[in-house]
Amino acid sequence: MSLDQQPIVSRNPSPAAPPAPGADAVLVARDLSVWYGSTQALRGVSIAIPRNRITALIGPSGCGKSTLLRCFNRMNDLIPGFRMEGQLGFDGDPVAGPEVDPVTLRRRVGMVFQKPNPFPKTVYHNVAWGARINGYTGDLDELVERSLRRAALWDEVKDKLNRSGLDLSGGQQQRLCIARTLAVEPEVILMDEPCSALDPISTARVEDLMEDLKAEYTIVIVTHNMQQARRVSDMTACLMLDEARGNGHRPGVLAEFSPTDVLFTTPKDPRTEAYITGRIG
Numbered sequence: 001m002s003l004d005q006q007p008i009v010s011r012n013p014s015p016a017a018p019p020a021p022g023a024d025a026v027l028v029a030r031d032l033s034v035w036y037g038s039t040q041a042l043r044g045v046s047i048a049i050p051r052n053r054i055t056a057l058i059g060p061s062g063c064g065k066s067t068l069l070r071c072f073n074r075m076n077d078l079i080p081g082f083r084m085e086g087q088l089g090f091d092g093d094p095v096a097g098p099e100v101d102p103v104t105l106r107r108r109v110g111m112v113f114q115k116p117n118p119f120p121k122t123v124y125h126n127v128a129w130g131a132r133i134n135g136y137t138g139d140l141d142e143l144v145e146r147s148l149r150r151a152a153l154w155d156e157v158k159d160k161l162n163r164s165g166l167d168l169s170g171g172q173q174q175r176l177c178i179a180r181t182l183a184v185e186p187e188v189i190l191m192d193e194p195c196s197a198l199d200p201i202s203t204a205r206v207e208d209l210m211e212d213l214k215a216e217y218t219i220v221i222v223t224h225n226m227q228q229a230r231r232v233s234d235m236t237a238c239l240m241l242d243e244a245r246g247n248g249h250r251p252g253v254l255a256e257f258s259p260t261d262v263l264f265t266t267p268k269d270p271r272t273e274a275y276i277t278g279r280i281g
């Protein structure tokens with residue numbers, strides 16, 4: 001059964017998850033629970049991520065931010081002991097299940113990781129690689145230039161296309177990874193702490209880039225940096241550690257999902273307030 005056929009439709013499945021004005025939901029989790037072996041990482045998370053917006057996931061360490069992010073493009077599938085219950089949807093179709101090809105899904109829902117991870121190949125090949133393996137038949141030179149321009153990197157590397165991607169600075173490497181993601185023309189970009197290994201100037205460049213990209217893409221970012229969440233995101237989801245049950249482990253739950261300015265000024269949930277004011281670490 002596709003997610004559209006479920007009793008709760010993919011648009012705004014929960015009162016805790018209002019879509020931004022004028023935006024519809026592109027990624028949906030409905031009553032999502034996740035385990036790694038006997039450790040429950042998430043419990044009962046329902047959220048609708050609006051299209052063409054930047055959504056930040058914040059919350060204390062271990063509350064399941066990365067787990068939730070990685071569920072949206074099935075990056076957890078290969079982790080031993082990973083198991084999930086509930087529903088996940090992308091554009092009204094299921095994300096999980098044997099009928100979904102994770103490779104196709106990951107082409108449409110791309111990911112940028114915490115540590116820049118270019119291949120030990122030229123700048124050009126780093127960008128062209130994904131398009132090549134996906135059978136791109138257009139002009140690769142044009143695609144590489146377009147992707148590097150969109151990632152605000154072209155001017156810095158146009159004379160270095162045959163140099164190793166590993167020779168670039170950390171900030172340039174991260175934008176190269178973003179260009180590599182853009183080259184396969186995804187609809188969603190998941191970013192897992194994309195600036196945590198970058199200096200403030202490189203961080204600002206990536207943040208500016210995110211703002212430019214949201215006209216064409218939906219972006220979901222995990223960040224530990226609440227200032228960054230305030231600067232870049234339209235919507236913020238605050239996850240929290242729930243009370244311990246069973247084996248004493250505390251799973252992550254969604255405390256609040258609100259427009260970013262609301263969440264940081266007038267949070268509805270006392271746990272959110274405690275977190276953003278530093279009373280929960």
Ligand SMILES: Nc1ncnc2c1ncn2[C@@H]1O[C@H](COP(=O)(O)OP(=O)(O)OP(=O)(O)O)[C@@H](O)[C@H]1O
Binds near residue numbers: 059
């Ligand atoms: N590969 C794994 N195997 C077993 N347990 C895991 C694995 N990845 C995460 N976990 C557990 O799942 C829970 C949620 O982890 P996750 O990394 O999603 O949280 P997080 O909020 O992103 O944390 P952080 O802010 O520290 O990066 C934690 O208890 C963590 O120990």
